[in-house]
Amino acid sequence: MTVRSESSSASPDMRLFVHHRTDYRFSEPQDRVVQLLRLVPASHIGQNVVDWRIDVDCNARLRLGRDGFGNETAMLYIDGPVHAVSLAVMGEVLTQDQAGMVAGAAETLPPVLYIRATPLTAASEPIRALAAEVEGADGTSLDRAHRLMALVHRRMRFVPGRRIDGRNAATAYAEGEGNAADLAHVLIAAARRLGLPARYVSGHVLRPAHQHEWHEAAHAWAELHIADFGWIGFDPTADRCPDDHYVRVAIGLDHRDAAPVSGTRTGGGSEVLDVGVRVGIEG
Template sequence: MRISIDHRTRYTFSEPQARVVQLLRMTPQDDGAQSVIDWSIDVDCDARLRRGTDGYGNISTMLYVDGPVDHVEIVVRGEAVTYAHAGPLTGTVETLPPVLFLRQTGLTRPDEAIRNFVSGVCGAVASPQRRAETLNIALFERLGLRAGRSPKARTAAEAFAQGEASTRDAAQVMIAAARAAGLPARFVSGHCLDGPNVRNHRSAHCWVEVHVEDLGWFGFDPSMGRQPGETYVRVAIGLDASDSTPLSGTRMGGGIEELDVAVHVEAGQSQ
């Protein structure tokens, strides 16, 4: 399937900024389930872009903007061809062994409620793969999906307690639960043609990958209660949302910033 993506991020500052430095993880890579045909990052002001990789093997782009500047608009456009696949991921860049992804972080550390949920749902399930599948469905049923972007820095435990989750929250709860069940799990940011945010255009998508020993990494999308297929474009991974976030930035200057995001994911060739 051919999927085109147009992802615009606009920061507007109430006061001019002396400098803006941003880290983008917005460039997908080829793997067994996707080929990137064409990809570009454009900025609407004087800026230097530097491409590199981060520790997880994601493509990173540093963006250095000279001031004074009162807004920055970043347009990421591209196309990928995706393939239906079954079984574990193939051809992904792996710089770290699965065991690292057992490590809980401040955002994913499970509380007693999550632990109890895990033992209740899959305590009796022996097969690791079945355990992950069971958790994914159970979380999908348990968490009411909240559209759009989530408030920053909500932990998995907080989201689980409230019972209402953004895609980001759902992914982090799934990670917390999978790791609590002894399964390495990681955060994936990317795009989905038929995801929950595709109509409101307000955000990209995110999901989870769980490692099953001797088999490999499997995708799980707890906000949709399914496994990712050919409607998904995988972009970046990390231990939690904070280290695989598409865009993080710092600015030098006062005032407040306003953020506007528009994501269009469409089938077929872009116009």
């Protein structure tokens, strides 16, 4: 599947190339594999998709669509016997620094919906206490959002490559460490306690010193809806608002709504999943 669009940006600040591979290996042949893919970014102000391609290494059917959050999706159907599946994503995106502000993106749901907690983002007593530290501080809602991001960044140690294993925000915060998804969940849980609509974002980030390396997972951050500004991205892993180093792919209430790949299989045995992500300024 190939996606192409013409850039509407007169002077892009960054040209990013994304390579994302997902490999499944099964201990026994599978009768059928069905996967929901949220791997395709959309163009909006500050982000223009020039070229984007998904390749599958076996005979498969793809059905394109859009989910309730406005994410571009593809349903992948593979009939067995299936011993292994490899997905390869390659894309080129032009980005500009918008100071984290999101504009021109598909918005299918009202901000108030993103106040609702989920099992992954329910606020424990320690997370409520974290939100209370910010709630009593002076300043605007935007100031409080920045302070909250900085607190999560300081209180939690980022562990790159840690697998998404269904840990919720309360467990991650209690352990004091986690991957990018864990830190995003904690920020979202605390922000909702402050009455700020907050949502999960999956995507990619350029780390200039590591652009030739493969990483074990895509990136994740949060977006908070701030009065008079709209949606603004906050990345507690890096303690900064997303800039032209970021490619925004999918959103949701939590990781499960925006996971790059999820689905089911029909067949016995076990599976081994291997993910590799590389973002650079060279194709």
